[in-house]
Amino acid sequence: SYAIDNDAEVTPLLSQIQESNIRATIEQLSTGYKNRYYTTSGGVSASDQLAASWRALAGSRTDVTVSQFTHPSWPQKSVILEIKGTTNPGKIVVIGGHLDSILLSGTNENSIAPGADDDASGVASLQEAMRVLLSSGYKPKRTLQFMAYAAEEVGLRGSQGIATDYKNKGKKVVGVLQLDMTNYQGSSSDITMITDYTNSAQNKFVKDLAAHYLPTLKVNEDRCGYACSDHASWTNKGYVASFPFEAPLANDNKLIHTSNDTLAKSGNNANHALKFSKLALAYLVELGSDGK
Ligand SMILES: N[C@H](Cc1ccc(I)cc1)C(=O)NO
Ligand SMILES: [Zn+2]
Numbered sequence: 114s115y116a117i118d119n120d121a122e123v124t125p126l127l128s129q130i131q132e133s134n135i136r137a138t139i140e141q142l143s144t145g146y147k148n149r150y151y152t153t154s155g156g157v158s159a160s161d162q163l164a165a166s167w168r169a170l171a172g173s174r175t176d177v178t179v180s181q182f183t184h185p186s187w188p189q190k191s192v193i194l195e196i197k198g199t200t201n202p203g204k205i206v207v208i209g210g211h212l213d214s215i216l217l218s219g220t221n222e223n224s225i226a227p228g229a230d231d232d233a234s235g236v237a238s239l240q241e242a243m244r245v246l247l248s249s250g251y252k253p254k255r256t257l258q259f260m261a262y263a264a265e266e267v268g269l270r271g272s273q274g275i276a277t278d279y280k281n282k283g284k285k286v287v288g289v290l291q292l293d294m295t296n297y298q299g300s301s302s303d304i305t306m307i308t309d310y311t312n313s314a315q316n317k318f319v320k321d322l323a324a325h326y327l328p329t330l331k332v333n334e335d336r337c338g339y340a341c342s343d344h345a346s347w348t349n350k351g352y353v354a355s356f357p358f359e360a361p362l363a364n365d366n367k368l369i370h371t372s373n374d375t376l377a378k379s380g381n382n383a384n385h386a387l388k389f390s391k392l393a394l395a396y397l398v399e400l401g402s403d404g405k
């Protein structure tokens with residue numbers, strides 16, 4: 114069962130989450146490259162530059178490491194930042210989003226695929242939670258891992274490679290949260306919990322976290338109908354995963370996978386992504402602070 118009993122730590126950290134930082138990261142990722150496709154120079158550079166910026170956020174903390182996960186059959190690497198747990202480092206809490214972008218019409222070296230919502234928004238949301246946890250000096254009991262997956266758009270391939278590796282090595286991942294598309298508010302609801310290819314007990318925990326820490330937010334649920342993002346890679350390997358999404362299926366961002374998936378289409382702000390960044394921080398601290 115999931116306890117929600119770390120208000121003393123979570124509440125002050127939540128107030129440090131800033132929309133302007135999330136917006137800046139979405140801007141950088143969606144305009145800094147023509148595309149972030151898993152086989153192009155833009156896709157490779159985006160991975161390398163994200164690793165560099167996460168290393169900068171890590172600063173001099175000796176309990177933090179940044180690595181790139183090499184995938185043998187394509188050039189874009191996934192990026193992983195780890196904050197090692199203090200008393201229970203063998204238990205791992207994972208939060209992820211995907212780094213790559215795509216054009217439905219086909220993607221080559223010069224394609225314009227900004228992927229601002231899909232999924233710069235998810236990476237930016239988790240990165241802002243990471244920044245606050247790192248700069249505050251917060252030390253989790255369990256290990257926290259932040260992941261920017263490669264090659265999600267071409268079959269959840271980066272997360273599948275990582276989840277398979279973790280399973281083969283018997284790594285104890287206690288929970289996974291996926292952030293894919295967090296910044297387009299297609300409906301009046303704030304957070305839509307995806308119920309297929311996810312874990313119902315953890316989904317309830319995430320809903321309870323929203324009710325406890327973000328009580329003004331409207332939370333509902335919906336199905337994807339297929340393995341629609343990286344949470345499915347973890348679920349398929351027997352891990353516990355949840356996927357809070359930007360809107361019900363019927364109201365999701367219709368501009369994804371086109372050259373019009375830009376920050377401008379979300380009002381040039383990250384107000385919606387801000388909610389997911391706060392939810393992510395609450396998830397990481399509540400699950401990361403458990404001694405067992
Ligand atoms: N198909 C997914 C986006 C997506 C995810 C959930 C729902 I509901 C609708 C759409 C994708 O492109 N992920 O990169
Ligand atoms: Zn996506």
Ligand SMILES: [Zn+2]
Pocket residue numbers: 231266369370
């Ligand atoms: Zn997509």
